[in-house]
Amino acid sequence: VVHPVILCGGSGTRLWPRSRKDKPKPFLPLIGERTLLQATLDRCGDEALFAEPVIVAGSAHVCHIADQAGETATVIVEPAAKNTAPAIALAAALLPQDAILLVSPSDHHIGDVGAFLRSARAAAALAADGWMVAFGIEADRPETGFGYIRMGEAIAGGHRIDRFVEKPDRATAERFLTEGGYAWNGGIFAFRAGAFMEELAAHRPAMADAVRKAVAGGRYEGREFHPASDPFAGIEGESVDYAVMENTHRAAVVPAAMGWSDIGNWEALRDAREGDEAGNRVRGTAELVDCRNVLVETDGPRVSVIGLEDVIVIVDNGEVLVTSAAGAQRVGRLHGAARQ
Ligand code: GDD
Ligand code: MG
Incomplete structure (x- = not known):
């Protein structure tokens, strides 16, 4: 064994x-x-x-x-x-x-x-x-x-x-x-x-x-x-x-x-999840119009997004993060992330 x-x-x-x-x-x-x-x-x-x-x-x-x-x-x-x-x-x-x-x-x-x-x-x-x-x-x-x-x-x-x-x-x-x-x-x-x-x-x-x-x-x-x-x-x-x-x-x-x-950042997490036909991944209440490869995750507030591509929106416990997929690597530099 x-x-x-x-x-x-x-x-x-x-x-x-x-x-x-x-x-x-x-x-x-x-x-x-x-x-x-x-x-x-x-x-x-x-x-x-x-x-x-x-x-x-x-x-x-x-x-x-x-x-x-x-x-x-x-x-x-x-x-x-x-x-x-x-x-x-x-x-x-x-x-x-x-x-x-x-x-x-x-x-x-x-x-x-x-x-x-x-x-x-x-x-x-x-x-x-x-x-x-x-x-x-x-x-x-x-x-x-x-x-x-x-x-x-x-x-x-x-x-x-x-x-x-x-x-x-x-x-x-x-x-x-x-x-x-x-x-x-x-x-x-x-x-x-x-x-x-x-x-x-x-x-x-x-x-x-x-x-x-x-x-x-x-x-x-x-x-x-x-x-x-x-x-x-x-x-x-x-x-x-x-x-x-x-x-x-x-x-x-x-x-x-x-x-x-290794799900090293939000972009990698988006890619590890199954997407819909447009490549969007949504958890929680959200409305996406003309979006591609967008990741939305919200623990409460409804998120509405129009006409964006490769964007990530995370709402969790009173904090909101909006980033381009490429910018996801730099989340660790944010004050919110560093000072928690
Ligand atoms: N218990 C315990 N104690 N676990 C730890 C500690 C510790 O002090 N330090 C790190 N870990 C855990 C992390 O939670 C993670 O699951 C794993 O050990 C690897 O640590 P990371 O800190 O994430 O390492 P890395 O990502 O920089 O590099 C390692 O993983 C890469 C692949 O993801 C290396 O093994 C690389 O060679 C490898 O490519
Ligand atoms: Mg690691």
């Missing part, structure tokens, strides 16, 4: 005003009726393949997890937010060392769950052989917010990773696309718990040591596991991509053509 490890961190600036600090992206039903966290749990619901999930989250969000996941998961409550390498390491140190972990963010959309499960099986088989496995997404634009994977020699179900470059600058990303043979890192990983701890100890020994101590000194409260906060507090926060994936020599990638989106 495979142990799902679900990362539930993150702030709520890029999908402001719907996503806010106290209730960020994973806890909102942004695509269908289920929240992104619930959809992530649903994907790992097949008991023939998956063990009960472990969710790693901060204490501020434990209440939302209890509401949405109920009694279906163990929650590791992080003493502090230290980015993804320590968060994953908490789960890897807590679970049996021969357990195969499937690490997933809880703020992504996956359109084709069947394809996800096929990649998950291939990744689990490679992980059992000791590989640190990433999910490779077809790269179709020089996005700088992602990790880039250069695919090497073919191995069963995937490829060796020749090179892993986290968040390259624009010119480098453009060069990778021209060169070809690169995939984006989807942020989903599979490995044996013990293999991860070995790689972490090799490349970030202080972090591995502190996490082991935090887990050894931790305690259960019902379904919650609370690591000891002292050793954890001293950790220098770093993502798994920089700490492990850029450095390990045992990295592999499985291709994952699964309708993946």
Whole structure:
């Protein structure tokens, strides 16, 4: 069986005003009726393949997890937010060392769950052989917010990773696309718990040591596991991509053509949702006349739009956001988003 490890961190600036600090992206039903966290749990619901999930989250969000996941998961409550390498390491140190972990963010959309499960099986088989496995997404634009994977020699179900470059600058990303043979890192990983701890100890020994101590000194409260906060507090926060994936020599990638989106902003969310014939997407009460590719979402007031294309209107809890689709990337710069 495979142990799902679900990362539930993150702030709520890029999908402001719907996503806010106290209730960020994973806890909102942004695509269908289920929240992104619930959809992530649903994907790992097949008991023939998956063990009960472990969710790693901060204490501020434990209440939302209890509401949405109920009694279906163990929650590791992080003493502090230290980015993804320590968060994953908490789960890897807590679970049996021969357990195969499937690490997933809880703020992504996956359109084709069947394809996800096929990649998950291939990744689990490679992980059992000791590989640190990433999910490779077809790269179709020089996005700088992602990790880039250069695919090497073919191995069963995937490829060796020749090179892993986290968040390259624009010119480098453009060069990778021209060169070809690169995939984006989807942020989903599979490995044996013990293999991860070995790689972490090799490349970030202080972090591995502190996490082991935090887990050894931790305690259960019902379904919650609370690591000891002292050793954890001293950790220098770093993502798994920089700490492990850029450095390990045992990295592999499985291709994952699964309708993946990280829903990084309102434009990406619009594109992940089903549109009508004119490409408009509406939630709530709205009237659109002669509009194309317009996204409207309102929690109350009626929104009326005439003659616009590629425009986004969000009304939520007394805040109104109006932006061009292209401007959606800059929402984080707004005072409202920054000062919530
Ligand atoms: N529990 C916990 N604690 N979760 C965290 C923490 C933390 O301290 N920090 C981040 N996370 C969660 C986020 O909520 C998200 O679901 C996931 O871990 C990834 O973190 P991001 O901060 O969103 O990473 P990123 O988007 O900059 O980059 C990663 O994802 C890209 C794909 O979306 C990298 O893995 C890239 O290489 C990758 O391309
Ligand atoms: Mg992200």
